[in-house]
Structures are given as C-alpha cells and as structure tokens.
Amino acid sequence: MITVDNLKKFGANTEEGIARCMGNEQFYLKLVATVPGQKAFDVLREKASAGDLDAAFEAAHALKGVLGNLSLTPLYEKVCEITELLRAKTDMDYTEILSEITALKEALQEICEQ
C-alpha cells in the first residue's frame, strides 16, 4: 500500500506535497497513485525515441507540472532535465535519460502497488 514513509524513501518531499493538498494526506496519496499510469510517460518515450521533439516536449512539460505539484522530487528533477533538452530541441540520444525516467516511474509504481 502507498504510504508517506515509502514515498519519503523514494525521495519525495511529502511535507511539501501534502501542504499543497491543504494538509490532506489521503488526497495526496490518491493523486500520487495515479502518476505511474499517466499516458504522458509513454508519449514522451515514444516521441523522443522517434525524434518528434515537439510532441515529446509537450508530454515532458505536462509531466513536469504534475510531478512538481506532487513534489515527487527525483522523478520531477529528471523530467525537468529532459524538458529543457527538448525545449532546446537538443539533437542527442535520449535513450539513457528515458531509461532513467522509466526506472524512477517503475519504482514509484512499485510503491503504489505494494
């Protein structure tokens, strides 16, 4: 089961996230649980791999907002990184950073499914 402690271990700034949810822990956890299922993760991976940087940027940007609001720090920081790379249309191999994001997402998913 998803818990504040587990999220803390994941590296989330839960105090901040919960405060943003008006102190409502249950509400916060409920929202966090929906994150791994965000379609934008798939869109980001597909579009970035296929070289459609604009579409990949939109997905990254959307994720960034959500992750930031929930203070899921490690994932948020990685997504910020790729967002800036995509915004600048950096011509590079995105495989590694995408894998890192996927790994973090899966770690979060595990917490959510425990």
Added chain:
Amino acid sequence: MKRFRTISHFKKRVLIVDDEDINRQILGNMLGGTYEVDLACDGKEAWDKLNEDGSDYSLILADLLMPVMDGFELIEKVKADPVLKAVPVIVITSDKESEVKSIKLGAADFIKKPFGMPDVILARCERIIELYEDTTIIRSAEKDHVTGLYTRDLFFEYVRQIDVHQRELNMDCVVFNIDHFHLVNEMYGREAGDLILKKVADAITGAMEGHASLACRTEGDSFYLYCEHQDGYEALMDRITETVGSDQGPAKIRLRAGVYLDADRSMDPETMFDRAKLACDRIKGDYTVTVAYYNNELYQKAIYQEHLIENIDQSIEDEDFKVYFQPKYDITGDTPKLRSAEALIRWNHPELGMISPGDFIPLFESNGLIQKVDNFVWNKAAACIREWKNKYGYSVPVSVNVSRIDIFDSKLEEKLQNILKNNGITEKDLMLEITESAYSDNADSLTEVTNRLRESGFMIEMDDFGSGYSSLNMITTLPIDVLKLDMKFVRNMEKDEKSLKLVELIIGIAGFLNVPVVAEGVETESQLKKLKDMGCQVIQGYYFSRPVPASEFEEFIKKECV
C-alpha cells in the same frame, strides 16, 4: 474599515482550466473552501462554460499549454469579449517567457508550477478578484453615461491628484454652460438634449487634443475643464462652437464659458471652479460675449452680494430697510393735485451705509429673496396709509411693487388681503405695480393672477412700460388700470425725437386702453408741460419731490388738507 471577503451566503465562482487532472484537482482543492470551483480540461471547454447562461465567474485560472485550445487563445477570446473581459485571468505557468507574454495579452497575474503554498495562492486570487471588482465599480461610477466624460466627484478627485503630483504646472479652470438648456429638453425631447450634451462633450475633448486636460459634466448642462494654462479661450471656444454648430440638428444652442486663469492651487478644487463658474454666470443672457474671465473685482462683488444676502433677515428685523414715498400728482386741472404715491425701498445698512436699490433689488430678484423685501414694503405702506387716514382723514393710495416671483406665489392674494384687514384699509388704497417684463416670463400666469386681483378690487399698474420687450399682444390680453411710462423716455424726450414720438405713442396706447398714464422721472417744468400737452394725466418725479420718508411725506398731505 473591514471589507467583506465574500458575501456570506454565496460564494464567488472560479473556473480552473488545465489539461492535467492532477493539477486541476490540487488547485480545486485549494480554492474549493473559499470559492465555488468549476473545472475545464482545455480552452474550448472553458470558453463553453464561460458562455453558458447565468455563468458569472469572478476569476479564471488557466494553464497555457493545453490541447484543442491553449491558454493564450482563451485569454485573447476572453479579453475581446465585451462582457467577459471584466473577468480577470490568472495564468498557470512554469516558463519565464510565457509570464511576460500572458501579462501582455491581458492576464491579471500568474501563478507558477509547481504551485506555491495554498495560502499564497488563495491570497493572490482574492486580491485579483477584489482589484477587478473595484476597478469595475470605479469605472461605472466615474464616467457620465451621456457624455463619456468623468462624473463630478471623480473629476474633483483627479484634480486633487494633479494638484498634489503636478504642482509645477500652471492650470486653468474653465466652466462651460449652455444657455436655456432646459428649453432644448422641453422642445426637442430628452434624447435630442442628450445628443447635444454628447456633442458639446466631444467638441471640448476634441478641441483639447494634445493638451493636458481633464473634463467632466455636472449639474445637467455644465462642463468643467481643468487644463494646462493658455493665454486665452476665445479661439478654443470658437472651435468648440463651430464643431457643435455644424451638426446640432434643429436645436440651436449657445455655449458660454467662464475661465479662472492660473488657478491658485492652494485652494480646494471646488473653490477654484466656483470662481470660473462665477465668471460664467456673469455673462448669462449676454449674447455679446461668450467667454468671461474671473477677476478679483468679480470676487469682491460676489463677497459683497453674499454679505447682503446674509444680512437681509436681520435688516428686516432691525428695520434697516426703510420705505420711502414719492408723490404722484394729477396734472389735468389748473393746479397739480396729490393723487397717490409710490412706495420705494431704501436700505440703510448698519455697516455699509445707504445701499443703492440697484445693488440689491436685482440680486434679490434673482434669488427670490425679493419676496421678503416686498412683504416688508407692503406692510409698512399699509400701516402708513392707515396712519394718514387717522391723522388727516385723508386717503392717499400707495402703489407697491409686486415682483415676478410674487406672481407665482399661490398665497399672494391671501397675503395682500391680510395686510388690508390688519390695517383696516381697502383694495383701492394699495395699488399694485407689476413690471412688464414679468409678462414675457409667463404670460398666462400673469394674466390669470392679474385678473383675479382685479376682480378682488385691486388696481394694477403696468410699470416701466416700453422699457423691455413690450408686446402689443400684452396690452390686449393683460388687464391693467394704469400705464407707467418708463422714465428713460421722459428723460430723453427733449433730446431725442424718437423718445418723444414713443412717449406720444404710449400715451396714445393708454388712451386706446382708456387708462391713465403716469410719467416717471419728470424733473423740469418744460417736461411737465410737454407731457401735459400730449395728454399725460399723472406725473411722478423730482419736479415734485424725490422719494422721502413717511414723516416728510406727511407735508404733502397736509398741503392737500388745507
């Protein structure tokens, strides 16, 4: 004063537009305790909600990057809508560049992602709503809906601000007024009147283009203009009159202006504009000038008049007002015979000394205070008539002035009858003088009142005949008993052929009406002789006597009694 945050039983509505459900939910949760929150997942859905019947959003919070319709497009549409543009939009963004762009598009504020703490976001939302509501209220209260100019209160508030922040400028105060504007409304309807007001306002604004200026409409047909100093206002006035005159429809209007140049800005704005108004009022009805300038003389005169107005009651109480009598002689026989007298008011002011009736009568006529003076004269004259009857057993009818305003007093007859009763005299003892100019103001009322007074037995004398806008119509409709020839004809009749002819003509008219003529202002024997030859029956003037106090007048009675 503590302001209401919300009106307790109803919450303001807020629309949150974000394509990310998590963001919508977090924001909705933050604001839901204070506001009624609606959610939309893109600009299109938001636009539809905004256009639903009865939608009354106080605030829109919109994300920028959204599918279907993004935040920029939504802001553009909202700001282009005449009704919705009053709803503030707060942009949700994480990019620096977007902040500037959205503010330029008309966003009221922005909040960043990740969101700040709920207290901060709530406070920002509240502040923006309050600011927009205040602005809307101020905008609707600051503009005059007819002309689009400022309303008086806001105008003076801005003048005060200019006086505080821009003291180095020389400023002029101008008051414009439309002559007889109420007639335009009456004759052509309010709509036409409003149209003219709008045209005048537009002409003033147009003429002031390029100059630092501020204008408002007040008191219906007055316009106040506060502007950087100019040497004169004749040219400006010409431009305004030309613009208004070129397209004003059937109603022709005359605009006049009073100017207080280089206003003394240590005074409060209302006083500065009172000075311009004073100048403007001075040329009311004077068709030869359109611009008048305030000067100190004008101010002194206004102060002097104010002093007189303040003192009238006390002076009546203290009997500083005196009634003088000037005899009128019947010259039809071999020797002149005292026929009657005219009661005239004199004011011996305790501080100012003898005040010329020319100084206070027109003033009191203009503000209605003349009724007090008239009443005083009627009572005093009646008391004298009574006293002379008792003392000498002799009746001298005295004519008293009935001012225009008395004519419209529904209690006029009652007042006069009371005076007769209190003094035990009759209608034949107190004759009433009505000036012919009263006829041009309201012919019907004057005719009606005069008829009624004559039916009760009063004698009506038409004063100053020939001096004003004499109307031949008047002499056939207005019943009178005596015609009084204006003294300027008598004075000029020996110098000027035209005046002589007019005297003849008026005496002829009196003959036609079968009423006697009283000639006023007769000073010499030759004037008297000429008038007698022409058929004038009664003479009043220095030839017999100047106006004298009651005690001196008794001498004339005594002579008659011998």
